Amino acid sequence: MEEAIVNSRAAKWSTYAVAFVITALIFGTAFAASVYFNGRRAAEIRTAQDSISIDILSLETQFDLLAEHSCRDISENSVLSKEIRPVGERLSFLEGQRNVDQDELLRLKRYYSLLQIKDLLLMQRVAQKCGLEPVFILYFYSNAGDCEDCEEQGYVLTALSEQYPQLRIYSFDYNLDLSALQTLIDVNDVQNSLPALIINDRVQYGLKTIGDIEKILPELATLKKAESKNATSTE
Amino acid sequence: MEIVTYVLLFVSLYFEVFLLLSFLERRRGVAIKKGPGAALLPSVAIVVPCFNEEDGVRSTLLSLLSLRYPSEKIEILLIDDGSTDRTVAVAQDLIAATPGAAERIKIFSKENGGKHTAMNFALERTETDLIGCLDADSVVDPHALSRIVQVLEDSAISAVTPGIHAKEPETWLQHMQHVEYRISIFNRFMLAALGSAFITPGPFSIFRTAVVRELGGWKYGHSTEDMELALRMQKHGHLIANAPSATVHTGIPRTFSGLFRQRVRWTYGFLKNAIDYRAMIFNRSYGNLGLLVLPLALFSIAAAIYFFCQMIFSAALSLMTTFTRIELTGTLPSPTLELFYINTSAMWILVIVSVALVLALIMAGSRIGTGSKRPPMGTPLFMLFYSFLVPLWLGAAVVRAIFNTGVRWR
Numbered sequence: 238m239e240e241a242i243v244n245s246r247a248a249k250w251s252t253y254a255v256a257f258v259i260t261a262l263i264f265g266t267a268f269a270a271s272v273y274f275n276g277r278r279a280a281e282i283r284t285a286q287d288s289i290s291i292d293i294l295s296l297e298t299q300f301d302l303l304a305e306h307s308c309r310d311i312s313e314n315s316v317l318s319k320e321i322r323p324v325g326e327r328l329s330f331l332e333g334q335r336n337v338d339q340d341e342l343l344r345l346k347r348y349y350s351l352l353q354i355k356d357l358l359l360m361q362r363v364a365q366k367c368g369l370e371p372v373f374i375l376y377f378y379s380n381a382g383d384c385e386d387c388e389e390q391g392y393v394l395t396a397l398s399e400q401y402p403q404l405r406i407y408s409f410d411y412n413l414d415l416s417a418l419q420t421l422i423d424v425n426d427v428q429n430s431l432p433a434l435i436i437n438d439r440v441q442y443g444l445k446t447i448g449d450i451e452k453i454l455p456e457l458a459t460l461k462k463a464e465s466k467n468a469t470s471t472e
Numbered sequence: 473m474e475i476v477t478y479v480l481l482f483v484s485l486y487f488e489v490f491l492l493l494s495f496l497e498r499r500r501g502v503a504i505k506k507g508p509g510a511a512l513l514p515s516v517a518i519v520v521p522c523f524n525e526e527d528g529v530r531s532t533l534l535s536l537l538s539l540r541y542p543s544e545k546i547e548i549l550l551i552d553d554g555s556t557d558r559t560v561a562v563a564q565d566l567i568a569a570t571p572g573a574a575e576r577i578k579i580f581s582k583e584n585g586g587k588h589t590a591m592n593f594a595l596e597r598t599e600t601d602l603i604g605c606l607d608a609d610s611v612v613d614p615h616a617l618s619r620i621v622q623v624l625e626d627s628a629i630s631a632v633t634p635g636i637h638a639k640e641p642e643t644w645l646q647h648m649q650h651v652e653y654r655i656s657i658f659n660r661f662m663l664a665a666l667g668s669a670f671i672t673p674g675p676f677s678i679f680r681t682a683v684v685r686e687l688g689g690w691k692y693g694h695s696t697e698d699m700e701l702a703l704r705m706q707k708h709g710h711l712i713a714n715a716p717s718a719t720v721h722t723g724i725p726r727t728f729s730g731l732f733r734q735r736v737r738w739t740y741g742f743l744k745n746a747i748d749y750r751a752m753i754f755n756r757s758y759g760n761l762g763l764l765v766l767p768l769a770l771f772s773i774a775a776a777i778y779f780f781c782q783m784i785f786s787a788a789l790s791l792m793t794t795f796t797r798i799e800l801t802g803t804l805p806s807p808t809l810e811l812f813y814i815n816t817s818a819m820w821i822l823v824i825v826s827v828a829l830v831l832a833l834i835m836a837g838s839r840i841g842t843g844s845k846r847p848p849m850g851t852p853l854f855m856l857f858y859s860f861l862v863p864l865w866l867g868a869a870v871v872r873a874i875f876n877t878g879v880r881w882r
Binding site: 239241244246247248249252253263264270271281330334335336392393395399447 | 497498802839
């Protein structure tokens with residue numbers, strides 16, 4: 238046990254100052270650690286991005302080969318890289334974090350969107366050549382605070398993709414500065430009235446529930462339902 | 473909003489760091505005096521103010537009779553403050569059954585007037601050098617008085633507070649208070665080291681009788697006369713020391729309602745006394761007490777309430793989002809254990825640092841109070857739940873203070 242203690246109450250300024258410096262260091266370290274961990278996350282996504290780049294190249298090559306191969310050689314579900322969905326989820330998570338290098342995040346989002354567009358185009362070509370009827374949804378959202386229902390629409394689409402793992406959902410940030418994406422928006426004449434879904438070549442505006450989508454897209458019934466849940470995010 | 477949170481967190485962390493840093497520097501300026509011979513020991517009056525204390529008064533008196541201090545130098549004054557139960561009968565039975573007790577324990581009865589009136593009643597009837605109080609729900613260690621008297625050998629010191637521990641914690645709520653008392657041991661020790669003690673707790677704080685008389689005795693002090701007297705002593709430049717080895721075990725509430733009522737009274741008393749002594753706040757002439765301790769004690773109340781409200785707001789928002797999600801999709805989001813999604817925000821890291829510092833305070837309090845750094849077994853419970861309870865009585869006390877409602881002892 239400690240001995241008895243007392244002291245005059247005269248302020249010792251050096252202790253005040255040292256305590257301030259230590260507290261400031263703790264704060265600085267916390268912020269630096271947060272930046273570091275988000276940097277690590279970005280690096281993980283960058284690694285995935287490299288893989289996606291290869292996927293893009295592979296998709297293009299696959300597309301070239303398509304002309305000389307039979308439809309049997311190209312399985313519809315093998316085209317979409319398994320890395321795309323996790324990257325989408327991770328990007329979405331990173332977007333919600335503070336202390337993130339915004340330029341890096343933007344670069345990653347652009348790559349992600351580009352890959353999705355490439356996959357979409359290839360899938361349409363494959364479908365055309367092989368007489369398939371792919372079931373897919375294009376989802377346009379905004380993070381700029383001008384889309385009240387986008388968060389809810391994200392929940393709906395996540396649940397839908399968990400329910401139907403074969404359903405392809407391509408999600409795009411409407412405001413992303415990417416010329417290919419802007420072309421996609423122009424081609425489909427998507428207005429800035431979000432959330433917007435393109436289902437069977439028709440643009441649907443406003444929040445759509447699972448029931449609404451099942452009505453608009455009856456082909457969903459042809460897809461296998463998931464036996465167990467697989468987390469997928471499209472926000 | 474976020475900047476406010478960071479500022480509050482910074483100041484809260486600063487105070488914790490300041491106290492721990494001061495703890496590491498504590499050797500400087502410590503007042504330790506050798507004890508005098510028995511012939512020179514001062515006489516001491518220990519007042520046991522009682523209002524319906526039939527359950528605890530016997531053990532309190534027995535512990536006082538067991539004090540290792542010359543019996544001719546101790547007066548035990550039981551002041552019955554208008555009890556309506558068997559308090560006096562229990563005390564009389566004890567006196568009758570204990571040889572020598574009749575000469576050492578004096579029983580006085582008066583009309584109920586509150587603890588401060590009982591203390592003043594005793595003050596008028598004693599001529600001892602020192603006077604102290606022992607609440608009738610507390611028991612002292614046999615060596616407690618001699619350890620306190622040693623400290624009072626330093627004529628610059630006007631009062632000494634003991635090391636207060638929770639008595640026989642049983643319920644989960646009491647175990648959490650047991651941990652809290654360890655933090656209080658640390659705080660009391662450090663505030664004495666900073667010359668800034670602003671409470672002389674009811675369980676066995678010992679004063680120089682002359683100083684108490686000179687200051688005008690005890691006052692109502694918004695039902696916290698122990699805080700009011702300490703602030704008055706500080707205002708008049710008196711030093712208040714702490715002797716953590718002078719161990720006292722005090723009764724603690726078993727139920728939440730009892731704890732809530734007690735803490736509302738303490739917090740209300742602090743707020744009202746702080747208003748009464750507002751001239752000391754941010755006043756350089758009161759050193760650490762005026763510049764740091766009182767402002768930060770007030771600040772910590774505001775910060776605790778703010779963090780609690782923010783937490784409730786965030787939880788409500790999250791709950792609403794979950795309900796919306798369930799309503800829209802019929803399912804809950806799938807949880808993930810991937811490392812990628814672990815929260816590493818600066819705010820979260822700072823909260824973890826704050827929790828670690830609280831643990832350090834508990835360990836330091838344990839070391840000061842028991843000699844072992846080992847925290848009490850209720851520490852995990854305390855860390856998980858206590859911070860959710862504290863803002864409840866802080867908020868209630870603030871509201872009561874604003875509307876000047878007053879508080880009752882029971």
